[in-house]
Amino acid sequence: MKAELHSAEAYRLEALRRYDILDTPREADFDEVVEVASAVCGTPISVINLIDQGRQWFKAEVGLGVRETPIDSSICAHAILQPDLFIIPDTTLDHRFCDNPLVTGDPRLRFYAGALLQTAEGFPLGTVCVLDYKPRELDETQKAFLRLMANQVMKLLELRRIAAAEHSARLRAEEMVSEKETLMREADHRLMNSLQLVQSILAVQSRSASSEETKAQLDMASNRVLAIATVHKQLHLSGSTEEIDMGDFLRRLCESLKHTAPAQIDAIDLTADAAMLRSDMASGLGLLVAELVTNSFKYAYPLGQHGNVAVTFKQGPDGWRLEVSDRGRGLPAGFDVDRSKGFGMQVVKSFVRRLNATMTVSSGPERTAFEIVSHRE
Structure with a gap:
């Protein structure tokens, strides 16, 4: 079933255009979000998805290998019409998706969970989502993590927008270099804080785990978050984007x-x-x-x-x-x-x-x- 348009679609698309993000190259900050989302949620697919007119476009993705797909088969086009998290434990049991070509044919998607990317004015732009080839659920830690990553992506988008506005309005070329570095340091700092928060949540969950198997899984997820944080830190110290x-x-x-x-x-x-x-x-x-x-x-x-x-x-x-x-x-x-x-x-x-x-x-x-x-x- 094709999703309906947002009730304020024209204004929503205008808000999306203001970020000037569509069709931009891949960037490490966004790539790291989907890498850690896939690792923490244990899914083979993770996407930063933006709903454009007639298509959904991926700023970052793991497990898909494409940068955009048609809007008619988009699950995220349904997700932006819902508040907060949108979770489909089994797509074959949901009347909106049981005949979706991505469900009935390759890649045979069975699970979806997406956290809303939403502007301060309330316009939904897309989602940070994870997908799997089998039915499943997310625990409360993983749900909180998806919300956290969606907030982080919106902060990165806002920083990009502010940098572009200042570039065109008042900064000379030399000043722009300094401003961009300041903004990137701020983005790096916020992402590092987010990753540290996720690791702290996982550590707390591990200490209170009811079984050794659950504790081992939480410790493994915590180690992967630490590894991603380490890579991000070293990229920042390298001094080049x-x-x-x-x-x-x-x-x-x-x-x-x-x-x-x-x-x-x-x-x-x-x-x-x-x-x-x-x-x-x-x-x-x-x-x-x-x-x-x-x-x-x-x-x-x-x-x-x-x-x-x-x-x-x-x-x-x-x-x-x-x-x-x-x-x-x-x-x-x-x-x-x-x-x-x-x-x-x-x-x-x-x-x-x-x-x-x-x-x-x-x-x-x-x-x-x-x-x-x-x-x-």
């Missing part, structure tokens, strides 16, 4: 990750070329390194056995190569990365797809290595 020196960036990232390592990890050995990559690519690589290094922290060395984790990044004429390895106890017998259903490995494979790369895994009695190689764009 367009291109990042990967050698310096990975050095800072590994130093931060070492502070979170358990006692049996002696060091993170880094070898990295000083290659310049786009900030969105650097962000994806940073998240991938954080996930793989954290996995080594958790599984490579049992209590009483010490060792190192190695990170290698090389830039060649045909692209880059990343390797994360350790000399621990190795992967379980019969492990198949392509068939693995573990959430951590699903996150890793999602990052690899986003980077347009391929991954190979080798594991023996003396060394385990994850090698990721980029494809030529």
Whole structure:
């Protein structure tokens, strides 16, 4: 069923246009929102979705691989007509979506949850949403997190709008550089505060968890939020919004990750070329390194056995190569990365797809290595 238009559609579209966000390139700040939303909510798909005239356009996405789709099949077009959170536990049981081509055909979406992106005047622009291929629910922590991320996205949009208005109204080119840096620092500060708040919520939930399995899941989500916060912090310290020196960036990232390592990890050995990559690519690589290094922290060395984790990044004429390895106890017998259903490995494979790369895994009695190689764009 196609959604009805908003009761003040013309004014809503005018409000959306004022942000001058449609059809802009991907940006690390927005990409990190969907990465952490997918990780915390445990869904393969997460989107920052803006409802335009005749289409829905994605400022950031994980798990879809496209930047826009027609409005006729949009679930978010229904979501902007609802206050607060809009949750569909099973799309096949809802008369509005049971015949939707995205439900009946590929990608066969079964679950949807979206938090409203709304202006101060009350006009809905779109959603921060998560989707899954199976029916499910969100717990109260995950619901609170989606609302928090929607508020964060609106703050980022407002900062962009203010920066653009001041640029055209009164600032000279030199003053604009300083103003943009100030605004970006403010956005970084607010995002870091949001991530710290999410991690605090997860930590409180973990301490009061009723079972070890629930506690382990909450601790895992907390570690991923910490990793994303670490990547964001290191991107900010790199001082560029367009291109990042990967050698310096990975050095800072590994130093931060070492502070979170358990006692049996002696060091993170880094070898990295000083290659310049786009900030969105650097962000994806940073998240991938954080996930793989954290996995080594958790599984490579049992209590009483010490060792190192190695990170290698090389830039060649045909692209880059990343390797994360350790000399621990190795992967379980019969492990198949392509068939693995573990959430951590699903996150890793999602990052690899986003980077347009391929991954190979080798594991023996003396060394385990994850090698990721980029494809030529």
